[in-house]
Amino acid sequence: MKLRVSWLLAALFAVLALAASSREPLAQGALxxxxxxETLILENPEGTIKxxxxxxxxxxxxxxxxxxxxxxxxDTLWYIDPNRGLDGVWQNxxxxxxxxxxxxxxxxxxxLRRGIHWSDGVEFTAADVVHTVATQIKHKNMRWSAALTxxxxxxxxxxxxxxxxxxxxxxxxxxxxxxxxxAAIWIMPKHVFEKVxxxxxxxxxxxxxxxxxxxxxxxxxxxxxxxxxxxxxxxxTIARYGKPGxxxxxxxxxxPPDKRVIAQMNHELDVIHDVAPEGMFTLAKQSxxxxxxxxxxxxxxxxxxxxxxxxxxxxxxxxxxxxxxxxALLIDIKAVSMASYRGAATISAIGIPPTGTHPExxxxxxxxxxxxxxxxxxxxxxxxxxxxxxxQIADMLRPSMGEQIPTDPKTIAASFGMGWWKxxxxxATELLEKAGFKKVGNAWQTADGKPFTVRVVVEGESRPxxxxxxxxxxxxxxxxxxxxxxxxxxxxxxxxxxxGDFDTMISxxxxxWGGHQDLSYxxxxxxxxxxxxPGTPQPPRNWQRWSHPExxxxxxxxxxxxxxxxxxxxxxxxxxxxxxxxMPIIPLMSYNVFTVMDTTYWTGYPxxxxxxxxxxxxxxxxRAMFVRLKPKT
Amino acid sequence: MRSYAxxxxxxxxxxxxxxxxxxxLTYAITHATPIDPVEQSIAAVTAFGNTSPEAIGMMRQxxxxxxxxxxxxxxxxxxxxxxxxIADFGPSLSAFPxxxxxxxxxxxxxxxxxxxxxxxxxxxxxxxLGGLAGYYQDKRSLKIFAVIAIGLHPVPYYIVAFVLLxxxxxxxxxxxxxxxxxxxxxxxxxxxxxxSVLKHSILxxxxxxxxxxxxxxxxxxxLVSNVVSEDYVVYAELAGVDGRRILGSYVMRNALVPQxxxxxxxxxxxxxxAIITEQVFGYPGIGSLLVSAVYAGDYGLVLGVTTISIxxxxxxxxxxxxxxxxxxxxxRVA
Numbered sequence: 001m002k003l004r005v006s007w008l009l010a011a012l013f014a015v016l017a018l019a020a021s022s023r024e025p026l027a028q029g030a031l032x033x034x035x036x037x038e039t040l041i042l043e044n045p046e047g048t049i050k051x052x053x054x055x056x057x058x059x060x061x062x063x064x065x066x067x068x069x070x071x072x073x074x075d076t077l078w079y080i081d082p083n084r085g086l087d088g089v090w091q092n093x094x095x096x097x098x099x100x101x102x103x104x105x106x107x108x109x110x111x112l113r114r115g116i117h118w119s120d121g122v123e124f125t126a127a128d129v130v131h132t133v134a135t136q137i138k139h140k141n142m143r144w145s146a147a148l149t150x151x152x153x154x155x156x157x158x159x160x161x162x163x164x165x166x167x168x169x170x171x172x173x174x175x176x177x178x179x180x181x182x183a184a185i186w187i188m189p190k191h192v193f194e195k196v197x198x199x200x201x202x203x204x205x206x207x208x209x210x211x212x213x214x215x216x217x218x219x220x221x222x223x224x225x226x227x228x229x230x231x232x233x234x235x236x237t238i239a240r241y242g243k244p245g246x247x248x249x250x251x252x253x254x255x256p257p258d259k260r261v262i263a264q265m266n267h268e269l270d271v272i273h274d275v276a277p278e279g280m281f282t283l284a285k286q287s288x289x290x291x292x293x294x295x296x297x298x299x300x301x302x303x304x305x306x307x308x309x310x311x312x313x314x315x316x317x318x319x320x321x322x323x324x325x326x327x328a329l330l331i332d333i334k335a336v337s338m339a340s341y342r343g344a345a346t347i348s349a350i351g352i353p354p355t356g357t358h359p360e361x362x363x364x365x366x367x368x369x370x371x372x373x374x375x376x377x378x379x380x381x382x383x384x385x386x387x388x389x390x391x392q393i394a395d396m397l398r399p400s401m402g403e404q405i406p407t408d409p410k411t412i413a414a415s416f417g418m419g420w421w422k423x424x425x426x427x428a429t430e431l432l433e434k435a436g437f438k439k440v441g442n443a444w445q446t447a448d449g450k451p452f453t454v455r456v457v458v459e460g461e462s463r464p465x466x467x468x469x470x471x472x473x474x475x476x477x478x479x480x481x482x483x484x485x486x487x488x489x490x491x492x493x494x495x496x497x498x499x500g501d502f503d504t505m506i507s508x509x510x511x512x513w514g515g516h517q518d519l520s521y522x523x524x525x526x527x528x529x530x531x532x533x534p535g536t537p538q539p540p541r542n543w544q545r546w547s548h549p550e551x552x553x554x555x556x557x558x559x560x561x562x563x564x565x566x567x568x569x570x571x572x573x574x575x576x577x578x579x580x581x582x583m584p585i586i587p588l589m590s591y592n593v594f595t596v597m598d599t600t601y602w603t604g605y606p607x608x609x610x611x612x613x614x615x616x617x618x619x620x621x622x623r624a625m626f627v628r629l630k631p632k633t
Numbered sequence: 634m635r636s637y638a639x640x641x642x643x644x645x646x647x648x649x650x651x652x653x654x655x656x657x658l659t660y661a662i663t664h665a666t667p668i669d670p671v672e673q674s675i676a677a678v679t680a681f682g683n684t685s686p687e688a689i690g691m692m693r694q695x696x697x698x699x700x701x702x703x704x705x706x707x708x709x710x711x712x713x714x715x716x717x718x719i720a721d722f723g724p725s726l727s728a729f730p731x732x733x734x735x736x737x738x739x740x741x742x743x744x745x746x747x748x749x750x751x752x753x754x755x756x757x758x759x760x761x762l763g764g765l766a767g768y769y770q771d772k773r774s775l776k777i778f779a780v781i782a783i784g785l786h787p788v789p790y791y792i793v794a795f796v797l798l799x800x801x802x803x804x805x806x807x808x809x810x811x812x813x814x815x816x817x818x819x820x821x822x823x824x825x826x827x828x829s830v831l832k833h834s835i836l837x838x839x840x841x842x843x844x845x846x847x848x849x850x851x852x853x854x855x856l857v858s859n860v861v862s863e864d865y866v867v868y869a870e871l872a873g874v875d876g877r878r879i880l881g882s883y884v885m886r887n888a889l890v891p892q893x894x895x896x897x898x899x900x901x902x903x904x905x906x907a908i909i910t911e912q913v914f915g916y917p918g919i920g921s922l923l924v925s926a927v928y929a930g931d932y933g934l935v936l937g938v939t940t941i942s943i944x945x946x947x948x949x950x951x952x953x954x955x956x957x958x959x960x961x962x963x964x965r966v967a
Contacts, residue, residue: 032817032825048917050736050925051728060696061677062729141699143678146691201730217817221739221917224816255811255915258795262803262810462928491928494676495669530686537672537693539686540679 031250034226037601037631040246042617043260043273044068048253049222055215056204057186058135058142063203065183066618067225068251072213072626074186075237077110077129077178079621082304082356082514083611086241086624089357089515093237094124094187094210096161099175101562105167108174112161117235119209122191126157131190133165139199144185147177172559173520180620181304181513181521211623212236212244224252238623245602245629251617264290264598271605271617272596276464277342280594284404289600293615294608296404297397298344298415300592301616302355304514306348307466309456309473309586310505313546314534317446317454317503324583325375326431327454327504329384330480331473332423334393336588337416340469343397345589347390347417351579352572353590354417356514361569362576363418370419373580375427378434382427387419414608417589425480444481453483457497457505460490469588470506498537500545509541509585514614518563519572520555527555546584554578604628641955648951655943659936660713664706668930670726671696700726713936722937727929733937736922741904741941743813744911744918747834748903751841756896758842759849764885766850767857779854786847794840794913801836809833811915837914841907849892856888863887890961894953901949904942 031039044067054063057070078099079091092098096113116124136142137149151171156164167174177185189208196202206215213227227249233239254260254269261279263269265287275283280299283290293301309327311318318324337345348354349370352362370385391409393416398405406412429439436447444452454477458470470486477484489496489505496502511522525540528547532538538545554571561567579585595615597605606615606625613624674696675689697703701723704712716723722733762782766775785793802810809815814829860866861884869879908920919938926934 032815032829034817047925048915048921050725050922051731054728054731060729061674061727062731141695146688146695147685150685150688150691217819219812219816220820221743221813223812223915223917226817250816252816253811253915256912259798259802259810259915262798265803266806491930492667495667495672495930498669498672498675525686539689540676542686 034248034250038247039226039250040248040270040602040626040629041250041252041268042068042271043254043269044225044251045273045618046253052218052220052222052225053205054203055207056199056202058132058144058188059200059202060141060143064222064225066251067218068213068227068249069207069225070183070186070620071211071251071617071623072227072249073207073209073211073215074620075116075210076180076184076186078175078184079180080513080515081612081621081624082181082614082619083606084357084613085515086612086627089513093180094129095178101172101174105170105172105174107167108165110163110165110178112163113237114161115235116210116237117232118189118191119214119230119232120189120191122189122208124187124210125160126163127160128187128190129163130155130157131193132185132188135188135193135199136185141200144177148185151177170559172562173518173524175563176521181511182618183620210236212238212626213249216248222253224250226250238627241624241627244626245604245631246626249626264596267598267600270598270600270602271615272594273617274593274595277344277594280344280596281342283596287598289598290596291599291605291607292594292596293606294415296406297401298341298346298592299596300341300344300346300594301614302346302353302590302592303614303616304353304355304358304512305508305591306351306353306510306512307469307506307508307588307591308351308510309470309588310502310507310509310544311546311584311586312500312502312504313544313584314500315503317452320435321582322378322431322435323437324586326428326435327477327482328421328583328586329424329428329431330476330482331421331586332476333389333420333588334396335476336469336472337393338396339472340465341589341592343393343401344592344594345393345417346415346592347393347420347589348587349385349418349420349580350576351510351585351587352519352576353510353512353514355590356512357517358512358514359414359418361517362573364413366573366576367418369577370580375431377427377430379430382424384421384424384427385419386422389420390416390418393417428480439481442481443483451483453485453503455485455487455503457487457489457493457502459493459506460488462490466506473506497543498539500532500534500538505543507543508591509543510587511541516563517569517572518558519568519575520558520563523558523572523575524555526551528552544584546582548578548582548584550578551575599632601632602629603632604630637958640958644951644954648947651947651950652943655947656717656936656940659939659943660710663932663935663939664709666927666930666932668928670700670930670932671702673727673930700724700729717940722940723933725926725931725934727926727931727934733934736934737919737937737941740917740919740922743916744907744920745903746830747837747910747916747918748841748907749900750834751838752845752896752899752903754838755842755845756849756892756899759846760853760885760889760892762846763850763853764857764880764888767854767888768861768880768884770858779850782847782850785843786851788844790840790844791909791913793843794837794910797836797840797843798913808836810836813917833916837907837910837916840914841910849895852895853885853888853892856891857884860884860888893960894957897949897953898946901946902942904945 046064046066049064051063075094077095079093081089094113096111100109133148133152136145151167153168154166192208193199212230212233214230216226216228218225229244229247254263257275257279260272260275261282264272292299311324333347337343346354352358354363373385374381375384391412394405394412438445446452456470456474458467460467474484474486513521522541526542530539531545531547554575558568558571593616606613614621724730725733725736766779798810801808812833814833818826818829866883869883911918911920923938
């Protein structure tokens with residue numbers, strides 16, 4: 001008996017040792033009945049979907065959005081790529097040309113592409129566009145009901161391939177509603193929805209596609225979705241760039257970051273949406289087949305989003321520009337970069353994310369202005385900008401990261417950012433004293449003699465990188481004698497942000513197109529007409545509740561010029577200068593996403609060397625990746 | 634018999650009171666949450682889209698009406714109990730308009746399947762080995778097992794789960810580390826699906842068993858250690874009764890009664906779900922559903938899951954109370 005048990009144990013250890021030595025993932029086979037070399041497996045960052053069988057994207061948050069539905073199955077009029085684009089950042093998708101406005105921006109005409117078909121064979125026409133808008137105006141609780149009700153007065157279809165929108169008031173950016181940055185108003189199939197009595201209660205299962213893929217199978221428990229390339233993919237808009245490489249797309253929930261790393265090492269996950277910096281470093285070191293946006297440090301793709309220290313400017317303490325500037329000058333951005341992204345951050349001193357085409361349009365041309373820019377501390381004028389901070393971060397990392405740190409100044413600027421504000425406690429002291437604050441012992445007091453207490457609201461474990469940034473900033477303020485405390489919001493962040501229940505917060509109120517210089521995407525909402533009274537909810541995105549007459553003028557002037565008008569770039573630069581002077585938010589860095597791609601089965605992923613699109617797989621734009629991916633031979 | 638009927642009525646009334654208080658407490662707590670489901674929905678809609686502040690104002694009002702949040706607190710409370718009475722928890726606010734009951738019905742079988750199986754196996758193994766270890770106190774193999782069980786018992790669950798993940802997901806990738814079954818397999822009564830479910834449940838079940846085994850083992854071993862010194866056991870041994878019979882019929886059977894109580898409590902708690910297990914192993918179930926509902930401020934769903942849990946635990950306690958006098962004749966109800 002003892003002998004038999006020994007033999008069994010020996011056999012078991014032999015199998016385990018063999019498995020370990022071969023590093024062949026025996027657990028594979030997760031994809032039953034699908035050829036692995038024809039399947040691209042991507043992470044859906046929405047996780048496991050509660051309501052898996054719901055594909056009606058026009059109902060608010062009823063089902064998943066980035067399970068492949070918006071990337072592979074739906075389509076709309078235009079796309080703006082956050083990077084360079086397949087043939088430029090602007091893509092006419094269902095529209096055959098750019099939007100045409102009348103002189104006073106009260107009418108927009110759209111010419112539609114011909115020969116595009118829904119997956120059930122019905123041709124796409126202007127009737128689909130009109131039905132998409134009319135349905136959402138008629139049913140007030142749909143995703144874009146409010147936006148369309150407020151803007152669209154009437155629609156006309158002079159022919160099946162032309163739609164004329166008559167607007168309720170001048171709106172030079174109306175087309176943005178139908179232009180994909182991450183998403184947009186997707187076009188619904190009229191021939192399906194016109195038969196539905198209540199579109200809010202219709203699950204649209206099985207979805208009829210306008211994109212190149214159709215639903216093949218999905219998990220009723222919401223962990224995976226599989227999409228199959230249409231037989232007639234040539235009758236979709238993406239076909240003009242060629243045949244998509246993968247026959248199947250599997251969008252899955254691979255679980256927490258550590259499991260994503262394991263899954264990619266086992267070659268069971270081709271595209272990781274995001275991992276913690278530590279996970280990225282592990283993959284860079286141990287997985288030879290994994291690639292990222294940058295070849296080496298900082299690896300991550302910078303999203304056109306600007307994490308910042310946001311002041312609640314309706315709080316008495318932060319109404320003073322001097323106080324806001326003092327707090328900015330107490331930040332050592334190099335330490336914040338190390339604490340948050342372990343150095344893999346792309347910093348920005350100005351109110352624009354350093355990503356896409358922005359460095360070319362904003363950061364680089366404004367370097368001279370920033371270097372000459374002065375702040376009056378009340379005792380002297382200082383020049384706070386240090387154009388070498390990006391380079392300093394690279395130098396700091398080089399001893400430990402070696403060759404992974406670039407040496408070329410241009411690459412350093414693209415990877416780590418350009419300059420930032422010098423840490424200057426003496427100037428901060430002078431600015432606080434100018435605002436009436438005083439230091440008693442080791443502690444700062446406000447002008448009315450109370451302790452200078454600042455809460456820094458952070459999201460917590462669900463966003464660890466930003467939480468670490470906030471903790472480091474609070475620590476730096478504390479060292480200076482300010483009673484700074486980290487306030488963990490966890491799931492309440494969204495509610496508290498809207499309610500204005502914070503002193504300062506790590507979040508973002510700046511999101512841009514990335515690939516286009518126009519700033520109206522976020523800036524229009526910063527007009528003072530939208531600033532809520534204290535105690536009432538603030539609409540996105542001016543979470544700082546900041547208003548300024550000069551800002552209003554800039555926003556109003558942008559509204560009067562066309563989207564591509566060079567004047568909008570000039571006005572954008574005026575905005576940058578105003579934010580630098582007033583500091584309503586302290587810009588920190590771009591939102592770097594550690595998207596990691598496995599080249600075991602697929603090649604041709606977008607990278608900084610070939611930035612044809614955004615690799616982050618939940619973006620609508622990531623469909624551009626499908627046509628460039630090739631099976632690895 | 635009459636006294637038993639009185640006892641039954643008392644226990645039933647107690648159970649109903651516990652359920653009523655529990656549900657009310659949950660209602661109060663969930664409605665005091667600082668998370669506003671409307672703001673969560675708006676944030677999700679606007680985070681990636683170009684929506685004007687005017688439109689947001691309009692959307693905010695529409696969603697309040699749609700989610701039924703416009704009435705006064707009393708009206709909402711009365712409506713809640715009216716729906717509970719017909720087992721309708723209303724629509725989920727984070728998966729609107731899908732009913733909460735549909736989401737729970739989809740998740741519950743996974744949790745019950747995993748936890749009931751793991752609990753029963755753990756309970757049986759733990760008690761069996763614990764009983765043997767208490768009776769055959771000099772057996773070396775059982776002593777070694779006791780050391781392992783005692784050693785594993787206090788280890789935090791997530792450490793054990795993570796070690797299993799790394800061992801069998803990465804070092805020896807023998808088992809799947811996420812999901813309830815493989816991709817592209819049709820759910821249904823077929824061998825492929827059943828095998829896939831079995832394969833996917835091994836790691837989560839093993840993690841629960843490794844941690845749970847020690848408790849049952851130690852409990853049973855100490856119970857048996859006490860029982861073996863009882864007079865009737867000594868008498869049976871002196872009378873030459875077979876050792877196996879003494880262990881099975883005299884010792885373990887008597888020691889098992891409190892363990893049965895523990896089992897019933899554990900089975901009742903199955904309805905709470907195994908939040909960490911489901912999160913770590915990406916296993917579908919009621920625990921994951923509850924966590925996502927809390928983060929989304931979906932108090933309809935939180936209330937639904939919690940109510941099921943309260944009823945499950947209360948029902949288990951009630952069943953124990955009712956069955957106990959029948960199991961153990963030493964317990965009298967009069």
